[in-house]
Amino acid sequence: MSSLRMAGITGDWLAALKPEFSKDYYKNLYEFVKAEYASRPIYPRSEDIFNALHLTPLGKVKVVILGQDPYHGDGQAHGLAFSVPPHVETPPSLQNIYKELQDDLSLYIPNNGYLVKWAKQGVLLLNTVLTVRAHEAFSHQAKGWERFTDAIIETVNKSSRPVVFMLWGRPAQLKSSMLDNPKHLILKAPHPSPLSAYRGFFGCKHFSKANEFLESNGLEPIDWQIENI
Numbered sequence: 062m063s064s065l066r067m068a069g070i071t072g073d074w075l076a077a078l079k080p081e082f083s084k085d086y087y088k089n090l091y092e093f094v095k096a097e098y099a100s101r102p103i104y105p106r107s108e109d110i111f112n113a114l115h116l117t118p119l120g121k122v123k124v125v126i127l128g129q130d131p132y133h134g135d136g137q138a139h140g141l142a143f144s145v146p147p148h149v150e151t152p153p154s155l156q157n158i159y160k161e162l163q164d165d166l167s168l169y170i171p172n173n174g175y176l177v178k179w180a181k182q183g184v185l186l187l188n189t190v191l192t193v194r195a196h197e198a199f200s201h202q203a204k205g206w207e208r209f210t211d212a213i214i215e216t217v218n219k220s221s222r223p224v225v226f227m228l229w230g231r232p233a234q235l236k237s238s239m240l241d242n243p244k245h246l247i248l249k250a251p252h253p254s255p256l257s258a259y260r261g262f263f264g265c266k267h268f269s270k271a272n273e274f275l276e277s278n279g280l281e282p283i284d285w286q287i288e289n290i
Contacts, residue, residue, distance in 0.1 A: 086209075089205060117183060131190070136149055154255075218241065223278040227267050227271070271283065
C-alpha cells in the first residue's frame with residue numbers, strides 16, 4: 062500500500078498535490094483504503110491506483126475525461142477511467158464511446174478497451190473515486206477520494222495550457238463550477254452509458270471538437286484510434 066503515499070505519485074503531479082498528503086482527510090482516506098486492501102478484494106490493484114497520473118503528466122494534459130467509480134468486475138479496472146486491460150471485454154459505456162468516435166471521426170471500432178494510447182497523448186482518464194470493493198459499485202464513495210480528485214481537477218484548471226474538459230453525465234457536470242479558466246474548453250453531454258447515451262451523447266461530436274480546439278491553439282490533436290490487438 063505504499064503506492065497510496067507520496068511515493069505513488071511522481072514528477073509534476075507530486076509537486077502540485079503534495080499539500081493534500083498532510084491534510085487530515087487524506088490521512089483518513091489512506092488508513093481506510095489500506096484496511097480495505099488488507100481485508101477484501103479491492104479494485105484496481107494498489108499499484109494501479111494512480112495510473113492516470115503516471116501515464117499523463119500534468120504538463121502534458123490536453124484533455125480531461127471524468128469517470129465516476131472504477132469498474133468493480135474481476136480484472137476490469139486498471140486505474141484509467143473507462144479503460145480495461147487488453148483481452149478484457151469492452152464494457153457497454155466504452156462501446157458507446159467507440160460508436161460516437163466512429164460517427165464523429167470515421168474510426169473503426171477496435172476489439173479491445175485498452176485506452177493507454179489516449180493517456181500517453183495527454184488524455185487524463187480520471188475517475189473521481191479511485192478504488193472500489195469487488196462487485197460493490199460506489200462502495201468507496203464519500204471516503205475522501207472526491208476531495209483528492211477535486212484537487213487534481215483544480216490543478217489542471219489552473220494550467221496556462223488550453224485543456225478540453227469532457228463532462229459526461231450529471232456527476233461530472235457538477236465539476237464545471239470549478240472550471241473558471243477562460244483558456245479551457247468545457248464540453249458537456251449525457252453519460253455514454255446505455256441508459257443515457259441516446260439522450261445526446263450520440264451525436265455530441267466531442268472528439269472532433271476537442272481536436273479542432275487543440276489545433277486552433279497550436280497543439281497536436283489527439284489520435285483517438287485505438288488499434289486492434
